[in-house]
Amino acid sequence: MDLFDVARSCARRWYVILPLLVLSLLYGKHTYQQAKPVYYANAVIGFAPPSYRYDQAVAGEPVRRNGLLDVGGATLLANLAALGLRQPAVVDKVVAGGGQPNYVARMFPTTTGSAQIPLVMLEETSANPQTTSKTLELVTAQADSTLRTLQQGAQVPEDQMVSSFTVQPPSTPVAALPSRTRSTISVLGAGIGLSILLAVLVDVVLERRKRGRRTEPPVPYTPGEPPLPPGPGAPVTGNARAANSM
Numbered sequence: 001m002d003l004f005d006v007a008r009s010c011a012r013r014w015y016v017i018l019p020l021l022v023l024s025l026l027y028g029k030h031t032y033q034q035a036k037p038v039y040y041a042n043a044v045i046g047f048a049p050p051s052y053r054y055d056q057a058v059a060g061e062p063v064r065r066n067g068l069l070d071v072g073g074a075t076l077l078a079n080l081a082a083l084g085l086r087q088p089a090v091v092d093k094v095v096a097g098g099g100q101p102n103y104v105a106r107m108f109p110t111t112t113g114s115a116q117i118p119l120v121m122l123e124e125t126s127a128n129p130q131t132t133s134k135t136l137e138l139v140t141a142q143a144d145s146t147l148r149t150l151q152q153g154a155q156v157p158e159d160q161m162v163s164s165f166t167v168q169p170p171s172t173p174v175a176a177l178p179s180r181t182r183s184t185i186s187v188l189g190a191g192i193g194l195s196i197l198l199a200v201l202v203d204v205v206l207e208r209r210k211r212g213r214r215t216e217p218p219v220p221y222t223p224g225e226p227p228l229p230p231g232p233g234a235p236v237t238g239n240a241r242a243a244n245s246m
Contacts (some may be wrong), residue, residue, distance in 0.1 A: 013206075017196065020198065037175055038126070038127060040124070041136055042124070044168035045165070046164065046166075067156065081143065105139065122170075124136050125176055147161075
């Protein structure tokens with residue numbers, strides 16, 4: 001069966017496909033009205049090294065260095081900051097300020113095989129663009145205090161602490177997938193496909209039944225047997241009258 005056969009089947013069984021298409025359109029309209037648009041935005045946080053670095057120790061005094069930088073460099077601090085921004089205490093502060101708790105804080109994405117960049121990307125997706133931007137602003141504001149708390153826990157001297165700064169402020173929220181337009185198109189596509197399939201199946205079944213009735217073989221007649229009486233409403237022939245009178 002080619003495309004022309006499908007078109008002929010749909011044309012013959014229009015009374016099957018038309019109601020199904022109407023139902024698909026109504027359901028697609030309902031899906032479009034019910035689906036809420038989703039908005040996405042992101043921000044990027046960077047890290048500034050301390051202004052001074054002491055390479056030589058003073059006799060009798062401990063070396064004033066940032067041990068976290070000596071062990072893992074800025075990449076380690078970026079990883080710790082990304083984890084710290086997802087701690088319950090920080091999430092509670094963001095929510096208290098009017099943000100959402102479902103934000104994402106992760107290392108800046110890089111291609112496979114590339115060196116990790118010491119940056120943290122913040123991402124937020126919500127149904128309200130204002131809430132999306134507000135959440136990222138609140139998380140960005142918590143970055144420096146979170147980083148300071150982590151370094152204080154590692155007993156880093158105040159003048160050797162790494163500070164954070166905003167590399168990219170919260171971007172303008174844009175519509176993200178799944179969008180209601182995409183959902184509506186998917187519903188309409190599925191409805192049209194099922195309507196065509198059902199119309200073709202109905203047409204094939206009805207056409208086979210019609211051909212079966214046309215090719216039904218006649219009842220064989222055996223010589224010497226009286227002819228079969230005519231069906232209801234058929235004219236009675238002379239042979240039939242003779243057979244009935246016997």
